[in-house]
Amino acid sequence: xxxxxxxxxxxxxxxxxxxxxxxxxxxxxxxxxxxxxxxxxxxxxxxxxxxxxxxxxxxxxxxxxxxxxxxxxxxxxxxxxxxxxxxxxxxxxxxxxxxxxxxxxxxxxxxxxxxxxxxxxxxxxxxxxxxxxxxxxxxxxxxxxxxxxxxxxxxxxxxxxxxxxxxxxxxxxxxxxxxxxxxxxxxxxxxxxxxxxxxxxxxxxxxxxxxxxxxxxxxxxxxxxxxxxxxxxxxxxxxxxxxxxxxxx
Amino acid sequence: xxxxxxxxxxxxxxxxxxxxxxxxxxxxxxxxxxxxxxxxxxxxxxxxxxxxxxxxxxxxxxxxxxxxxxxxxxxxxxxxxxxxxxxxxxxxxxxxxxxxxxxxxxxxxxxxxxx
Numbered sequence: 001x002x003x004x005x006x007x008x009x010x011x012x013x014x015x016x017x018x019x020x021x022x023x024x025x026x027x028x029x030x031x032x033x034x035x036x037x038x039x040x041x042x043x044x045x046x047x048x049x050x051x052x053x054x055x056x057x058x059x060x061x062x063x064x065x066x067x068x069x070x071x072x073x074x075x076x077x078x079x080x081x082x083x084x085x086x087x088x089x090x091x092x093x094x095x096x097x098x099x100x101x102x103x104x105x106x107x108x109x110x111x112x113x114x115x116x117x118x119x120x121x122x123x124x125x126x127x128x129x130x131x132x133x134x135x136x137x138x139x140x141x142x143x144x145x146x147x148x149x150x151x152x153x154x155x156x157x158x159x160x161x162x163x164x165x166x167x168x169x170x171x172x173x174x175x176x177x178x179x180x181x182x183x184x185x186x187x188x189x190x191x192x193x194x195x196x197x198x199x200x201x202x203x204x205x206x207x208x209x210x211x212x213x214x215x216x217x218x219x220x221x222x223x224x225x226x227x228x229x230x231x232x233x234x235x236x237x238x239x240x241x242x243x244x245x246x247x248x249x
Numbered sequence: 250x251x252x253x254x255x256x257x258x259x260x261x262x263x264x265x266x267x268x269x270x271x272x273x274x275x276x277x278x279x280x281x282x283x284x285x286x287x288x289x290x291x292x293x294x295x296x297x298x299x300x301x302x303x304x305x306x307x308x309x310x311x312x313x314x315x316x317x318x319x320x321x322x323x324x325x326x327x328x329x330x331x332x333x334x335x336x337x338x339x340x341x342x343x344x345x346x347x348x349x350x351x352x353x354x355x356x357x358x359x360x361x362x363x364x
Binding site: 105112 | 290301305
């Protein structure tokens, strides 16, 4: 059975893309055939290892100009038992303007295109599809959440992030009946002085990741789960991957 | 009268109302000379604003794209008649498209038809 996992958060800067990419890498190291898709079309993924010089983008899939299979590229330079494929949104500013100006009817069509893309990837033998979304509530992010089987909700355990996430849980995920798991990221060392919670808002906490200065730098240029498998951040990715598999399989 | 008898009676009444509405709606559309404008593709924000019972049905239809009431009932584990009622409500609200293919009635979230 293929799992489609959306990586979402109420606010930006919570580490969605870093965790999405590294979680995808962890699944590929666990022998899975994985596809990471950048659905943050308004702030696309400028991640140097993914400099594929793509000719086709996720935008083209949403505009019904090509198949998702024309968009994805395989990341093949790492020693892994599974496979990692990546599909990106078009970083060109005119493409971002074009997709930002679409109306409700187009967004309904886009959801249909995402569902079709998901079916194509399942037919192509993907075991795990990871959808990196934009933060907050807009059509792009909620379309991706609606198309997923599980939502990884990222938050920083501070008041504003918690209240905002509670809104998302009650106003989006529960309404769409989506299984979720929370990842508390960039936690200050003082947060660990007391026992960390096992759940928030009735949702299990999958991992509590400390604020690690080297992660912020390294995840900008490398896939840490590939390069430093013993690193606490990489270990968290394997833990999250295992917990999601336990819940969905 | 037992609980299940009452439930069946309610379902039968709902089906009768559905049938009457289905006959009235095309008449109203043709009176307005406007058959297709009623249907608008279902977007995710509209989906979130639907009442719980209709949202579950609509979410299932988003997953299936195009389906009969029976197909949806298999996914939601509700009675076919209940799903038929909800799908017809969504159709009347203009959120899903209803069309006939052979002897079966299909519902879809986009402008598909049996033609």
